[in-house]
Amino acid sequence: MSKLWGGRFTGQTDSLVQRYNASIGFDIRLYDEDITGSVAWAGELAEIGLLTEVESAAIIEGLEQVRQEFAEDRFAVLPDDEDIHSAVERRLTELVGPTGGKLHTGRSRNDQVATDFRLWIMRACDRLDDQLTDLQIALLDSAEGALNLPLPGYTHLQHAQPITWGHWSLSHFWPLARDRERLAGVRRATSELPLGSAALAGTAFPIDRPRLAHRLGFAGISANSLDAVSNRDFVVEFLAMAALLGVHLSRLAEQLILFSSAEFGFVRLADAYSTGSSIMPQKKNPDTLELTRGKSGRLIGNLTGFLATLKGLPSSYDKDLQEDKEPVFDAFDTLDIALPVMAGLIRTLELRPERMAAQLEDGLLATELADYLVHRGIPFREAHHLVGQAVRVAEARGVGLTDLTAADLQAISPHFGEDAASVLTVSAALAARAVPGGTAPAALAAQLTAARQKAGST
Ligand code: ARG
Numbered sequence: 542m543s544k545l546w547g548g549r550f551t552g553q554t555d556s557l558v559q560r561y562n563a564s565i566g567f568d569i570r571l572y573d574e575d576i577t578g579s580v581a582w583a584g585e586l587a588e589i590g591l592l593t594e595v596e597s598a599a600i601i602e603g604l605e606q607v608r609q610e611f612a613e614d615r616f617a618v619l620p621d622d623e624d625i626h627s628a629v630e631r632r633l634t635e636l637v638g639p640t641g642g643k644l645h646t647g648r649s650r651n652d653q654v655a656t657d658f659r660l661w662i663m664r665a666c667d668r669l670d671d672q673l674t675d676l677q678i679a680l681l682d683s684a685e686g687a688l689n690l691p692l693p694g695y696t697h698l699q700h701a702q703p704i705t706w707g708h709w710s711l712s713h714f715w716p717l718a719r720d721r722e723r724l725a726g727v728r729r730a731t732s733e734l735p736l737g738s739a740a741l742a743g744t745a746f747p748i749d750r751p752r753l754a755h756r757l758g759f760a761g762i763s764a765n766s767l768d769a770v771s772n773r774d775f776v777v778e779f780l781a782m783a784a785l786l787g788v789h790l791s792r793l794a795e796q797l798i799l800f801s802s803a804e805f806g807f808v809r810l811a812d813a814y815s816t817g818s819s820i821m822p823q824k825k826n827p828d829t830l831e832l833t834r835g836k837s838g839r840l841i842g843n844l845t846g847f848l849a850t851l852k853g854l855p856s857s858y859d860k861d862l863q864e865d866k867e868p869v870f871d872a873f874d875t876l877d878i879a880l881p882v883m884a885g886l887i888r889t890l891e892l893r894p895e896r897m898a899a900q901l902e903d904g905l906l907a908t909e910l911a912d913y914l915v916h917r918g919i920p921f922r923e924a925h926h927l928v929g930q931a932v933r934v935a936e937a938r939g940v941g942l943t944d945l946t947a948a949d950l951q952a953i954s955p956h957f958g959e960d961a962a963s964v965l966t967v968s969a970a971l972a973a974r975a976v977p978g979g980t981a982p983a984a985l986a987a988q989l990t991a992a993r994q995k996a997g998s999t
Pocket of ligand 1: 564568624650651654858860862863864
């Protein structure tokens with residue numbers, strides 16, 4: 542078989558150059574979109590009389606046969622199949638004869654590849670949205686299952702104030718809700734048809750581009766053919782969405798790694814989602830979570846690497862753009878497994894309320910005592926200072942804040958009443974935070990409802 546572009550060449554391509562140039566090793570994943578694009582293109586060529594009805598029917602039937610061969614894994618790639626576009630056309634021509642050679646009329650691989658890739662990314666967005674929704678639901682169910690279970694809340698990874706498991710779980714739900722909004726934005730940006738731009742200057746045949754866009758499920762058409770064949774903003778947006786989603790998954794993973802350690806012991810990972818050590822028989826390792834944390838690095842790398850590829854390119858197509866596919870496939874494949882793995886891990890997570898309770902020490906309630914004084918008209922700064930003194934007294938005696946008597950507190954300030962100790966409970970601390978978004982039971986119930994609505998899982 543000769544090359545698509547072999548006409549003006551007399552010499553052979555160097556074998557390493559052949560390999561260097563070829564993208565079939567990875568763009569074979571675009572076969573379905575490539576064929577879909579070609580079927581629509583053949584339809585348009587028939588509409589404007591460049592193919593007879595018989596020719597277009599033969600081409601479309603041939604293309605469907607090629608699609609079948611790919612789907613059934615019996616498509617034989619030949620050494621001269623440089624990329625998916627040449628492979629499909631080569632096979633089509635074998636099947637339908639020289640008529641197959643009419644399909645490429647008025648189009649270029651430049652607008653073809655941009656079209657195929659956009660179709661692929663739109664599908665990928667739909668699939669990731671499903672996976673993300675499922676992880677959201679796992680977090681919602683976990684939140685609902687232990688909505689008001691108290692545990693220490695942290696800032697700077699130091700004990701801060703009591704929160705609940707529901708509050709914590711939902712704190713990882715909302716970033717994913719924003720990721721889904723970004724995903725929808727990527728899909729919108731991607732839904733712009735480049736086909737009809739041909740190599741760079743626009744096709745010379747009167748193709749009805751809006752109709753073609755409609756046929757292929759695009760929302761609209763590109764405005765400038767030079768821009769259209771080199772525009773990879775949608776790729777960058779996809780990779781940026783993936784990188785940030787990866788960061789969110791990594792933070793969730795990191796926190797669960799901490800929570801499953803002997804030091805915290807707030808959760809236990811199911812056997813199905815952890816692994817052992819080959820030398821230390823007692824170990825149960827959170828490899829699954831560590832991989833999620835680690836893979837966020839490659840998701841960030843895919844974005845920065847491809848931005849660097851783009852930065853020096855003049856308008857219109859350059860072969861550098863062939864570098865767009867592998868980072869996207871890698872990002873997609875990474876998330877396509879990380880998301881369901883994380884959902885399964887959350888669903889099988891065992892909570893250990895007794896370990897959480899053991900960490901709910903008095904220090905977490907110091908703010909309550911300060912707020913108590915505020916209710917009695919003391920300026921917060923002064924209240925903060927007085928409670929600080931109480932903490933110091935308790936520390937010096939080696940006891941907790943709740944072990945101080947009313948007399949102890951009154952020795953620090955007469956503003957402490959006999960009832961001061963009554964605010965020093967976890968449930969009072971939780972109940973006080975009743976603002977929308979707060980950790981109080983009623984506020985959390987409302988947040989859970991809003992989250993379920995957002996995820997479409999009511
Ligand atoms: N394999 C190429 C790519 O992925 C297809 C477009 C090639 N166009 C060209 N004129 N060489 O970008």
